[in-house]
Amino acid sequence: MFAQLQPVATDPILGLMAAYKEDPNPNKVDLGVGVYKDEQGHTAVLKCVKQAEALRLKQEDSKTYIGMAGDLSFNGHIEKLAFGVGHQVLLANRVTTAHTPGGTGALRVAAEFIKKANPNATIWVTSPTWANHISLFKAAGLNVKEYRYYDYDTKGLNEDGMFADLATVPAGDVVLVHACCHNPSGMDLTFAQWQRFTAVAKERGFTPLVDMAYQGFGSGLDEDAKGLRHLADHVDEMILCSSCSKNFGLYRERIGAVSIVAVDSKVADVARVNLLSVVRSIYSMPPAHGAIIVANILDSKELTALWHEELAEMRNRINSYRQLIIDKLAAQGVQQDFSFITRQHGMFSFLGINKEQIGRLRNDFSIYMVDSSRVSIAGLNHSNIDYFAKSVATVLKA
Numbered sequence: 001m002f003a004q005l006q007p008v009a010t011d012p013i014l015g016l017m018a019a020y021k022e023d024p025n026p027n028k029v030d031l032g033v034g035v036y037k038d039e040q041g042h043t044a045v046l047k048c049v050k051q052a053e054a055l056r057l058k059q060e061d062s063k064t065y066i067g068m069a070g071d072l073s074f075n076g077h078i079e080k081l082a083f084g085v086g087h088q089v090l091l092a093n094r095v096t097t098a099h100t101p102g103g104t105g106a107l108r109v110a111a112e113f114i115k116k117a118n119p120n121a122t123i124w125v126t127s128p129t130w131a132n133h134i135s136l137f138k139a140a141g142l143n144v145k146e147y148r149y150y151d152y153d154t155k156g157l158n159e160d161g162m163f164a165d166l167a168t169v170p171a172g173d174v175v176l177v178h179a180c181c182h183n184p185s186g187m188d189l190t191f192a193q194w195q196r197f198t199a200v201a202k203e204r205g206f207t208p209l210v211d212m213a214y215q216g217f218g219s220g221l222d223e224d225a226k227g228l229r230h231l232a233d234h235v236d237e238m239i240l241c242s243s244c245s246k247n248f249g250l251y252r253e254r255i256g257a258v259s260i261v262a263v264d265s266k267v268a269d270v271a272r273v274n275l276l277s278v279v280r281s282i283y284s285m286p287p288a289h290g291a292i293i294v295a296n297i298l299d300s301k302e303l304t305a306l307w308h309e310e311l312a313e314m315r316n317r318i319n320s321y322r323q324l325i326i327d328k329l330a331a332q333g334v335q336q337d338f339s340f341i342t343r344q345h346g347m348f349s350f351l352g353i354n355k356e357q358i359g360r361l362r363n364d365f366s367i368y369m370v371d372s373s374r375v376s377i378a379g380l381n382h383s384n385i386d387y388f389a390k391s392v393a394t395v396l397k398a
Ligand code: PLP
Pocket: 034, 101, 102, 103, 104, 105, 130, 178, 183, 211, 212, 213, 243, 244, 245, 251, 254, 255, 256
């Protein structure tokens, strides 16, 4: 039976990670995968996480199963972090949350949940979007369509195209929107555009699915959730998938959450049993470790303050490199306008260079970025930024 299997395409981003690892060039630069690195090029465990882990080791007195929804304390914290303390959907018990193996797990559970609610639903994703979105939703058996989002010519949001496409989405479909730090373009909705999105969602009657993998990496924890909070204020129902991979640096612990917002608490209760039955049919219940770390941090004033500090440090380091890239490219004599880099948010920047130039950067200079010209800015530091700028200048002039 297995001999009949055909090869399938691997994840291009994770493939890039492996190719980088094998490259013997001492000057190699990894701008591929979206993982935070410090000035030393290291992805360190956050101090608040280390302390929360020590606490867990001391306090944990059982390894018995947790329930299908995972850690209830974590779920309460993550709802408040996303929607904001005292948000009306929380006060009205309209939200039900399950903690999941990563944001990816949240998206897969959401996809199966959508299929239960409406087996004919199409999910609309931004063009472009995180490549995993499309393969994950298709694997779950959903139809996937794209709506216009990023304009490669203006290097900004294609607002007219986006809203023209959304105006054709029928009720019963789902529209995925990135909460902040759009992956891959870094181009986010302004608050006015969130208001417009909210109005269209209400008018058309589609269900928004907000994917929030980078809360705190754009402008701040509350600022990055402002759009989704407005949406939750106005729509009858929505889905939120969140991830603690980036903002808590918990990547390999696989911790995220799926939250269903229903029209009232009664519907939310029915949604909950459906959500949990999806979880049971995939993995029964999630691993506990990451959730307990996050809950321990958010339970403690001191650890929360430390986390805020560490998160701000990551965000500020990335943001400081946006202007630096522009300045360094200009210093290398590059004539093209790269000012758009400071209009992008989060971990990534879309450089807008072509495939051949990306190939040359990789083959001749060992600088790795995704084929779309997406760079993970955190891979830059003071030791490699000049080499990066010089190499980009060389391939742009060729
Ligand atoms: N959604 C987006 C837009 C992402 O970029 C990512 C990747 O980090 C995820 C979801 C999933 O994150 P994870 O499964 O690593 O928590």
